[in-house]
Amino acid sequence: MDNAPVRIFFAARVQIACISNAMPPTKPETPPATDARDGNRIAKLLARAGIASRREIERMIADGRIAIDGKVIDTPATILQSLRGVTVDGNPVQAPAPARLFLYHKPSGLLVTERDPAGRPTIYDKLPSDLPRLVPVGRLDLNTEGLLLLTTDGELKRQLELPSTGVERAYRARAYGTVSQAQLEDLIHGVEIEGVRYGAINANLERRTGANVWIEMILTEGKNREVRRVLEFLGLKVSRLIRTRYGPFLLGDLAPGEIGEVRQHDVVAFRRDPTRNPPPEHAKAPPPRSRGDRTAAPARTDRPVRAPKPGPDAADPRKAPRAVAAIKPKRFYDAKEKGGVTPVKPTRAPIRSETSARARRTATDPRRKDAARDGGFIDKPRAATPGSRPARPSKPGGTGKPRPPRTRR
The missing domain is CATH 3.10.290.10 (RNA-binding S4 domain)
Structure with a gap:
């Protein structure tokens, strides 16, 4: 058997291996990425x-x-x-300061812009003058009210606005017309209106008031007039639109036109987890701790006030929980004290009415028949009442007659 072809193939393989070992490995050319440490x-x-x-x-x-x-x-x-x-x-340019975030309750009728060529009022016309330079996060229409975020940091603004971040926006809309919950649930798959594609919307029918309906909507993008266009697509006419939440930041009890600043550690927490949302109002309470985890309760500094006992017509108190309220510390002031008001220690004495005060004033009146007489007390036996036993004599062995009872005039 001729082994020449085998030797030729083996020699060619060894030659190729030597050439490949002599050449250094090459990497695909990729543009160098900019490292944050480089700038x-x-x-x-x-x-x-x-x-x-x-x-x-x-x-x-x-x-x-x-x-x-x-x-x-x-x-x-x-x-x-x-x-x-x-x-x-x-x-x-000064060094960048820590990012600051403000919550502003935008009233209806204000534009979210720095200046308007038509001279219409803007939010900057109503903001306090001592605030730093603020840029709005997203936009609210002229007739839309509610929560508007304002920040000093452009990167934070971008993080809040990008749809890829997944930050939720919650709205409450009052609209005229009729709509079913099934129609609103179909919005979770998104909808296309006049060539514009809108993402998933979590919509719920809150309540009906006459010919109007209140709808709650949660979405993760902020396209121009998105809520109004989607509801108009369902045959509704929006008469009021309020934004109640932006991510974890709530409108709460902020009055229209008021502005409040978010605490710095909340801003840092949001940047670490942008999709963090506040717990719902119906969230369950934390489970009770086991006996091994219990700690000593602090000493009681106040006394609970028990509810008054119910009358005979009241319901059985055993069927309802007893109302217990703690006494809150209060400060009482005496305005008649000179040199300013001074705290006065409260007393537990009951409040007296005008009748009892009048009785105290007239108790020492000499014109009253039951007033105290001069000379102190008179040591005389008390008059006997009809049907009672005769009084004893004042002296032992005496034979005095009992004094007749005194008649009132």
């Missing part, structure tokens, strides 16, 4: 510093308003480690 784009840094949004900063760069160490830049892709030496309109 960030100037538009991102300026937006984080609260100068403006990224889009507005790009316009400012195109207009030649931003410079680095006196040299005007012409591209928003400039990578920087910090904002040192950066100026906007000749003014140096």
